[in-house]
Amino acid sequence: MRMPGLAATFDGVAGMKRLALLLLVSLFGTYLVAIWWVEQFPWLAWVRxxxxxxxxxxxADWFAVTALFRRPLGLPIPHTAIIPAKRDQIGESLGRFVESNLLTPENLLRRFGELEVVRAAAQWLCEGSNRFVVARAIADLVPAVLHQVRSGDLQPTIERLLTRRLQRIDAARCAGDLLELVVRERLHxxxxDKGLALLAGWLEEHRQLIGEKFGEASWITSRYFDHYVSNRFVDGIQAVLREIADDPEHDVRRRFDLALRLWIADLGVSGETARRAQRLLRLLVRRLQASDALADEWRRMARDVADDCSRSDSRSVSLLASLTAEFGRLVANDAALRGRMEQSLRRTLGRLLERNRREVGRIISRVVGSWDTRHVVDKVEANIGRDLQYIRISGSLVGGCAGVLIHLVTVLAVP
Structure with a gap:
């Protein structure tokens, strides 16, 4: 039984075999005719x-070609059926050849550089709806991955890793970086301004209470005088607050800015401040663990993301598509970035080749060695059988020409 998928190829090989056999029969028949009629027609000596x-x-060529694949006429002639007998050696040789000559870093990395894979991928991402193809492919994987995480043993592991990672954060440095950003953007x-407005509103809302407290503290003066003084006091404070709010360069603002900058600097150099920040972070993480807040938030987030990714109008897909297209444009327009990505991919590919090309050679050797002998013969014959039959035909014609040449030498040499 032939291997599946090789029937059409074997039909072509069979046709060439019939042609080569027909030529052999024709030559032998011509030889017999020439023998019978050579005495009447001497010129038939050349044909003979x-x-x-x-x-x-x-x-001879039939024997040589047949001996590659099987024993000619079934006879146990030495050094025939070469391919079946050498199956394991062929597999080992093929594996070594691929390992040593094809899967070399020099060959593949040179070809990798010629293809400009990063540029081609970036341009592909920018074309048409390709970004949505990539985004949808990623989104289709997300629900299954998140389900596996939630239903398996990965969620506790992720929570432990996340907790451990949070506890290792340099709280003082992060706080300093955050405050520095706040100051740089003048968010402080x-x-x-918000604090000034809240304080002014609170004073106005509690003006009566302030007057009463002022009167309780001053039992000598009259109530009218106490309310007058307390109102003037509140009005004065509100006026100062409005003055600070209306003047971007007010001295209070400058002092507030300076105090915040000094605090940022202290976060970076003060060991005691850093230790307090770290203790506060660890306390916060422990409370989150105790309340299952991290686990609950993770489950809620995973559920929302999985539900969104499953929708046809998924916002996650739109976001992924936008990010994919933006990434493609960034890479396509930044030669330096492409160069760094190419170098990184080349290094990674080189390491993978060095680590795995021997294993690829061994896999090829094992696969060929595991094939049935008939299948090995079929594969080889299907690929080179037509060429071998052409060799048989060419050998017949070349042999005939050699026979004519020998006959010519004989005629010239014998008087």
């Missing part, structure tokens, strides 16, 4: 020489 040598060449002044 061609047919005789051609027949010998055809038989916006916070101050």
């Amino acid at each position: 020489a061609f047919a005789e040598a051609g027949s010998v060449g055809a038989v 002044q916006a916070v101050l």
Whole structure:
């Protein structure tokens, strides 16, 4: 039984075999005719020489070609059925050849550089709806991955890793970086404005209470005088607050800015401040663990993301598509970035080749060695069988020409 998928190829090989056999039969028949009629027609000696040598060449080439795949006529002739007998050696040789000559870093990395894979991938991402193809492919994987995480043993592991990672954060440095960003963007002044407005509102809302407290503290003066003084006090404070709020360069603002910058600097150099920040972070993480807040938030987030990715109008897919296209444009327009990515991919590919090419060679050797002998013969014959039959035909014709040449030498040499 032939291997599946090789039937059409074997039909072509069979046709060439019939042609080579027909040529052999024709040459042998011509040889017999020439023998019978050579005395009446002496010129048939040349035909006989061609047919005789051609027949010998055809038989010899048939034997050589057949001996590659099987024993000619089933006879146990030594050094025949070479491919079945050498199956394991062929597999080992093929594996070594691929390992040593094809899967070399020099060959593959040179070809990798010629292809400009990063540029081609970036341009592909920017074309048409390719970004949505990539985004949808990623989104389709997300629900299954998240389900596996939730239903398996990965969730506790992820929670432990996340908790451990949170506890290792340099709280003082992160706080300093955050505050530095706040100061640089002048967000702290916006916070101050909000605080001034809240304080002014609180004073106005509790003006009566302030007057009463003022009267309780001053039992000598009259109530009217106490309310007058307390109102003037509140009005004065509110006026100062409005003055600070209306003046971007007010001295209070500058002092607030300076105090915050000094605090940022202290976070970076003060060991005691850093230790307090770290203790506060660890306390916060422990409370999150105790309340299952991290686990609950993770489950909620995973459920929401999985549900969104499963929808046809998924916001996650739109976001992924936008990020994919933006990444493609960034890479396509930044030669330096492409160069760094190419170098990184080349290094990674080189390491993978060095680590795995021997294993690829061994896999090829094992696969060929595991094939049934008939299958090995079929594969080889299907790929080179037509060429071998052409060799048989060429051998017959070359043999015939050699026979004519030998006959010519004989005629010239013998008087």
